[in-house]
Amino acid sequence: MLEDELLKWKFKRGSDEALTLIYEKYLNSMLTLALGLLNDAGAAEDVVQDVFVAFAQSRRSFQLWGSLSGYLATSVVNRVRDYKRRQRRLIGRDAEPRVYTDRPGPEQAVILTEQAQLLAEAVGQLPEEQREAVLLRLKAGLKFRDIAKLQQTSVNTALSRYRYGLERLRSMLDGEVEK
Amino acid sequence: MKPIGSIEEVIRSKLNVTAGPALHDRVLARVRHAKEQFETTAALREPTIRRMIMKNSMVKLGIAAVIVAVLGIGIVEFLGTGGTSGVVWADVAKNVEASPGVIFRSGGTGLRNPIDDWPNGYRITWRSAAVTRTDYYRGGQMYRTIYTNADTKTVIALFHDARKYNKEAMSDEQVQRARADKGRWTDPQGLLNLCLSLEHHALGQKTIDGVLCEGIEATGPDGSTGRLWVGVETGYPVLAKIEGIDDGKVRHTGTMDQFRWNVDLSAEGIEPEIPADYEPL
Numbered sequence: 001m002l003e004d005e006l007l008k009w010k011f012k013r014g015s016d017e018a019l020t021l022i023y024e025k026y027l028n029s030m031l032t033l034a035l036g037l038l039n040d041a042g043a044a045e046d047v048v049q050d051v052f053v054a055f056a057q058s059r060r061s062f063q064l065w066g067s068l069s070g071y072l073a074t075s076v077v078n079r080v081r082d083y084k085r086r087q088r089r090l091i092g093r094d095a096e097p098r099v100y101t102d103r104p105g106p107e108q109a110v111i112l113t114e115q116a117q118l119l120a121e122a123v124g125q126l127p128e129e130q131r132e133a134v135l136l137r138l139k140a141g142l143k144f145r146d147i148a149k150l151q152q153t154s155v156n157t158a159l160s161r162y163r164y165g166l167e168r169l170r171s172m173l174d175g176e177v178e179k
Numbered sequence: 180m181k182p183i184g185s186i187e188e189v190i191r192s193k194l195n196v197t198a199g200p201a202l203h204d205r206v207l208a209r210v211r212h213a214k215e216q217f218e219t220t221a222a223l224r225e226p227t228i229r230r231m232i233m234k235n236s237m238v239k240l241g242i243a244a245v246i247v248a249v250l251g252i253g254i255v256e257f258l259g260t261g262g263t264s265g266v267v268w269a270d271v272a273k274n275v276e277a278s279p280g281v282i283f284r285s286g287g288t289g290l291r292n293p294i295d296d297w298p299n300g301y302r303i304t305w306r307s308a309a310v311t312r313t314d315y316y317r318g319g320q321m322y323r324t325i326y327t328n329a330d331t332k333t334v335i336a337l338f339h340d341a342r343k344y345n346k347e348a349m350s351d352e353q354v355q356r357a358r359a360d361k362g363r364w365t366d367p368q369g370l371l372n373l374c375l376s377l378e379h380h381a382l383g384q385k386t387i388d389g390v391l392c393e394g395i396e397a398t399g400p401d402g403s404t405g406r407l408w409v410g411v412e413t414g415y416p417v418l419a420k421i422e423g424i425d426d427g428k429v430r431h432t433g434t435m436d437q438f439r440w441n442v443d444l445s446a447e448g449i450e451p452e453i454p455a456d457y458e459p460l
Contacts, residue, residue, distance in 0.1 A: 005338075005341075006338065006341060006343065006460060009336070009338075009345075010345070010460065013345075013347065014218070014350075016211065016214070019210065019211070019214060020207065020211075023206075023207055023210055027198050027203065027206070028195065028196060028197050028198060031196045031197075031198055032194060032195055032196040035196050036194065044196075045202060045206075048206065049206045049209060049210075052206060052209075052210045053209060053210055053213040055210075056210045056211070056213045056214035056217065057213055057214065057217040059214070059217075059218075110196055110197070110198065110199065110202065111196070111197040111198070111199050112195075112196055112197075113193075113195075115193050116193060116194050116195055116196065119189065119190060119193055119194040120194060120196075123190070123194065134190065138187060138190045138191045138194075139190070139191070139194065163183075166183050166186050166187065167183070169186050169190070170183060170186045173186065173189070
């Protein structure tokens with residue numbers, strides 16, 4: 001947390017090094033969040049790229065307070081929603097997922113273990129609000145208060161969505177993944 | 180069936196995506212390029228930045244203050260305060276202008292991080308024409324000190340909670356901004372000029388911390404208000420309070436108090452001191 005405070009301060013002062021460190025620190029978690037929300041590796045890459053590009057350009061307006069991971073996760077969610085809206089307009093329905101990588105390799109854009117792939121596919125089957133609540137809580141560490149704000153709903157509703165999401169995942173994944 | 184806690188743990192620890200080296204490098208290159216491009220063309224986007232700034236009503240007050248500062252203190256001479264007060268407000272403006280250094284406490288509410296809301300969070304600022312030192316407090320503990328010197332073009336930050344420091348050269352833009360602070364509402368002189376320039380009325384007299392004061396209340400075009408209390412005897416500001424609404428939703432307040440005017444800052448510990456055990460950031 002303190003490390004983030006220092007990074008934010010240096011970034012605000014224009015440090016390239018701080019920007020790179022923030023990118024290194026959060027690239028994979030934001031990619032995980034985007035992929036979980038979109039169920040589409042290519043779109044997740046585009047979203048995460050847009051988020052970091054916008055972040056790099058936000059130096060002057062960027063506020064020093066608040067959590068960095070929360071800020072980036074919120075940006076990912078908003079970009080994902082924009083992306084889905086655009087897709088719906090383009091094809092009149094949710095875009096079909098492109099592909100997950102079959103086997104992890106150094107040249108592949110997005111690398112997932114087999115287990116991660118299975119989990120991502122299961123999460124991808126959750127209704128959108130439940131998917132957001134589960135991923136924002138477990139992968140971005142957002143508080144339910146912040147999830148509720150982002151979903152423009154009450155804390156209780158955000159909690160219920162999270163609970164229902166986990167129940168569904170439990171029935172989908174029972175026996176398929178090892179802890 | 181697995182317990183819910185076990186599903187949470189599996190998602191937390193096993194659902195991980197890693198960017199391949201090609202993706203990592205490609206996106207990083209674009210991010211760096213975007214930042215570079217943004218920094219070099221910032222001047223061209225000034226109108227956009229201005230629009231962004233003007234969204235915030237408190238900042239609008241600040242912009243107005245800058246305009247007043249440009250017009251000059253002389254205009255203040257002709258402004259009436261709408262009362263038969265013992266305080267001659269034009270003299271207050273002169274006193275503040277002539278003060279070589281000032282020390283004051285400031286804070287606010289409605290900030291994004293409530294932990295920094297007044298009175299839990301506040302700042303003590305030492306300010307002269309070119310040099311500023313600000314100590315940041317949270318819960319009674321000082322956690323950061325920032326020194327800026329527009330003459331030597333340096334800024335030094337001490338992160339007391341991390342025992343680290345950072346020393347950097349100031350860009351011309353930063354120097355300009357530091358010098359313009361005296362025209363902003365966050366500066367006592369800027370706030371005074373602002374209050375006098377806007378439509379305002381007298382608040383009468385009251386005693387603040389044992390000092391008999393007279394006040395005025397100014398209202399900005401967007402409904403933001405500033406209240407300034409000046410010592411009748413001394414002719415210097417004692418307390419300033421501002422209030423504004425951001426986008427009709429969040430109420431912001433700001434307070435400045437514990438003023439010490441006419442201070443020789445060279446004798447007040449404004450020189451940067453980096454503790455020996457602090458490491459560079």
